[in-house]
Amino acid sequence: MKLLVVLILSALSLTQVQAQDAIAILNKVDANINSETSITKSDMIIYGRRNNRTVTSVGYAEGNSKSFSEYLAPEREKGTKMLKLDDRLWIYSPSTDRTIQLSGHMLKQSVMGSDLSYEDMMENRKLTEMYHAKVVGEETIDGRKTWILQLNAKVDDATYDSRKVWVDTERYVPLREEMYAKSGLLLKKTELKDVKKIDGRWYPTKMNYKDMLKDGKGTDFVVLEIEFDANIPEHIFSKASLKK
Amino acid sequence: MIKFIFKAILRDKNRSVLPVAVVSIGVFLTIALSGYLSGFLGDMIDQTARFQTGHVKVMSRAYAENIDQMPNDLALLGIDEIHKELNSDFPDYTWVNRINFGGIIDAPGENEVSKGQGPAMGMAIEMFSKNSSEIERMNLVNSLVEGKIPKKSGEVLLGHEFAEKLGVKIGDELTYMGSTMNGSMTFASFTISGTVRFGVMAMDKGTVIIDFTDAQQILDMENGTGEILGFYKDEVFMQDQAIEMREAFNAKYADNPDEFAPIMKTLGEQSSMGTYLDLVDSVSGMFVVIFIIIMSIVLWNTGLIGGLRRYQEFGIRIALGEEKSHIYRTMIYEAVLIGIIGSLIGTSLGIVVTLLMQKYGIDISGMMKDATMMMPSVIKSKFTLQLLYIGFIPGLLAMVFGNMLSGIGIYKRETATLFKELEV
Numbered sequence: 092m093k094l095l096v097v098l099i100l101s102a103l104s105l106t107q108v109q110a111q112d113a114i115a116i117l118n119k120v121d122a123n124i125n126s127e128t129s130i131t132k133s134d135m136i137i138y139g140r141r142n143n144r145t146v147t148s149v150g151y152a153e154g155n156s157k158s159f160s161e162y163l164a165p166e167r168e169k170g171t172k173m174l175k176l177d178d179r180l181w182i183y184s185p186s187t188d189r190t191i192q193l194s195g196h197m198l199k200q201s202v203m204g205s206d207l208s209y210e211d212m213m214e215n216r217k218l219t220e221m222y223h224a225k226v227v228g229e230e231t232i233d234g235r236k237t238w239i240l241q242l243n244a245k246v247d248d249a250t251y252d253s254r255k256v257w258v259d260t261e262r263y264v265p266l267r268e269e270m271y272a273k274s275g276l277l278l279k280k281t282e283l284k285d286v287k288k289i290d291g292r293w294y295p296t297k298m299n300y301k302d303m304l305k306d307g308k309g310t311d312f313v314v315l316e317i318e319f320d321a322n323i324p325e326h327i328f329s330k331a332s333l334k335k
Numbered sequence: 336m337i338k339f340i341f342k343a344i345l346r347d348k349n350r351s352v353l354p355v356a357v358v359s360i361g362v363f364l365t366i367a368l369s370g371y372l373s374g375f376l377g378d379m380i381d382q383t384a385r386f387q388t389g390h391v392k393v394m395s396r397a398y399a400e401n402i403d404q405m406p407n408d409l410a411l412l413g414i415d416e417i418h419k420e421l422n423s424d425f426p427d428y429t430w431v432n433r434i435n436f437g438g439i440i441d442a443p444g445e446n447e448v449s450k451g452q453g454p455a456m457g458m459a460i461e462m463f464s465k466n467s468s469e470i471e472r473m474n475l476v477n478s479l480v481e482g483k484i485p486k487k488s489g490e491v492l493l494g495h496e497f498a499e500k501l502g503v504k505i506g507d508e509l510t511y512m513g514s515t516m517n518g519s520m521t522f523a524s525f526t527i528s529g530t531v532r533f534g535v536m537a538m539d540k541g542t543v544i545i546d547f548t549d550a551q552q553i554l555d556m557e558n559g560t561g562e563i564l565g566f567y568k569d570e571v572f573m574q575d576q577a578i579e580m581r582e583a584f585n586a587k588y589a590d591n592p593d594e595f596a597p598i599m600k601t602l603g604e605q606s607s608m609g610t611y612l613d614l615v616d617s618v619s620g621m622f623v624v625i626f627i628i629i630m631s632i633v634l635w636n637t638g639l640i641g642g643l644r645r646y647q648e649f650g651i652r653i654a655l656g657e658e659k660s661h662i663y664r665t666m667i668y669e670a671v672l673i674g675i676i677g678s679l680i681g682t683s684l685g686i687v688v689t690l691l692m693q694k695y696g697i698d699i700s701g702m703m704k705d706a707t708m709m710m711p712s713v714i715k716s717k718f719t720l721q722l723l724y725i726g727f728i729p730g731l732l733a734m735v736f737g738n739m740l741s742g743i744g745i746y747k748r749e750t751a752t753l754f755k756e757l758e759v
Binding site: 137139140141142144165167168171182184186187189190191192193194197200201203204205330 | 441449452521
């Protein structure tokens with residue numbers, strides 16, 4: 092009987108330790124990936140059945156709640172701007188000189204024909220705020236040892252009911268992520284590569300984002316330049332900046 | 336003798352009113368129901384052809400595999416050449432371009448705030464082309480609730496319920512946001528020229544209609560289209576002919592491995608219409624046959640009862656020396672006359688009701704408020720020449736058979752026992 096109690100208590104404390112470890116891992120990942128502010132220039136490569144397109148943009152972000160991006164190329168997209176403030180998203184079109192706010196189920200639409208939806212872009216809360224996490228295993232990806240973290244939603248409005256994240260054990264950078272629906276259906280998958288040290292942080296500069304419900308190769312995001320903790324004027328994160 | 340029998344029927348209402356009434360009702364129901372079924376099911380096929388499938392449709396192979404998603408990134412290109420080929424090889428068909436597209440419609444309000452926004456189901460048809468029959472085919476003029484058909488680039492028709500939901504009116508500006516054929520984001524401004532009501536709830540709540548050339552421009556589909564629809568002359572769907580045409584067209588591209596090579600599909604091969612067409616044929620036929628059988632049994636029974644009721648009369652007539660075969664023949668002649676009278680009345684009533692239902696129909700829009708199916712909101716009957724005999728013949732024959740069966744008893748009567756029966 093005494094032995095049984097000891098065994099049960101050990102299992103419970105092991106679970107607690109695992110949960111705490113998972114949270115500690117996620118906090119370290121956050122410290123790497125997130126910053127007070129950032130300015131990023133990137134390419135989004137969209138693979139179509141007929142041709143591939145590369146869309147270049149520059150993005151300004153303050154934490155996870157504010158971001159402003161402007162598309163620089165190709166000609167069709169040039170001058171299109173997006174502003175995200177908390178849970179609201181506006182898009183400006185130079186051809187119609189109109190600013191449109193997207194909300195509700197409109198956010199499920201694809202961004203520029205990519206595998207990313209506006210809803211995916213809008214996600215601004217930390218994983219630790221939305222999910223219970225625990226370490227469920229280990230795996231090696233491209234020669235890098237990773238922990239496998241199982242995340243289950245603890246809020247009702249999480250975009251995905253559960254996730255699996257593979258975190259580099261040395262660099263605390265996610266190398267793979269899978270997002271699941273409540274039914275267990277795999278909805279989205281990301282693969283992160285080309286991890287580089289920038290300003291003392293490890294940062295993945297190439298990401299493939301794949302909608303698992305669609306055929307195709309998914310969408311590649313390539314970070315061309317990134318500056319952490321940059322000085323960004325406040326007026327950038329205002330609707331007025333969309334029309335400038 | 337026929338005149339004599341006819342007078343007897345008119346004078347002796349006891350033996351004619353009930354059988355005539357039963358025959359009339361049975362024939363009337365058969366015709367009314369057949370007309371209703373033809374109308375309802377035929378309407379759905381016709382509507383689907385006009386709005387979605389055409390009698391045949393040409394698209395790229397890749398588009399055909401994903402047709403439910405309206406994949407304009409897999410659209411058909413080089414359509415000038417394809418049209419030349421279709422017009423030359425199949426001159427009995429009219430070939431029209433259509434582009435179906437999705438996106439968001441936003442109605443600007445004051446101070447940069449939208450006053451309405453919603454997902455749109457876009458349809459681009461050839462409205463500006465001089466020889467185009469699309470306006471008539473889509474019945475746009477009669478479907479107009481307000482305003483007019485677009486006459487120039489940048490004008491749009493909106494589903495009436497959609498316009499109400501967005502809070503917009505004729506002359507207001509709208510912004511369309513969507514994706515080009517290549518996946519680029521595209522925005523376009525339109526002015527509302529009119530609102531339409533198709534009587535199909537799914538369309539009225541979210542449809543946007545623009546001209547085909549506008550769609551080509553905003554979706555970067557130069558010399559391209561999502562679909563080329565073919566309609567047989569007189570707009571009548573001929574399944575066998577469509578299949579033959581499809582085989583001939585597809586055979587030309589059989590050796591072409593390109594996933595964007597054109598492919599033709601008939602109405603029956605799209606949107607489960609094949610199953611639907613077979614269902615229409617078999618259910619319609621089955622329903623009519625079952626109904627006719629049931630009605631025939633009822634009328635047969637009426638004939639039997641009619642014959643049995645006159646048991647004593649026949650006995651007297653045999654006793655008076657009338658030949659059994661003569662009595663039997665007069666019985667049959669009476670049955671024929673009653674059958675004809677009843678069938679005529681029933682057929683006339685059935686056709687009148689069918690024609691009225693064809694004109695006015697039954698409005699089921701109240702039941703379809705949240706429906707997304709492409710179904711007409713007003714169910715109408717359809718008059719066909721078949722209705723003239725589909726109730727008449729069984730109505731007549733069932734009455735005659737009934738009387739023939741009951742009349743067999745006449746031959747079993749024995750003269751020797753007749754007077755004994757009369758004592759009863």
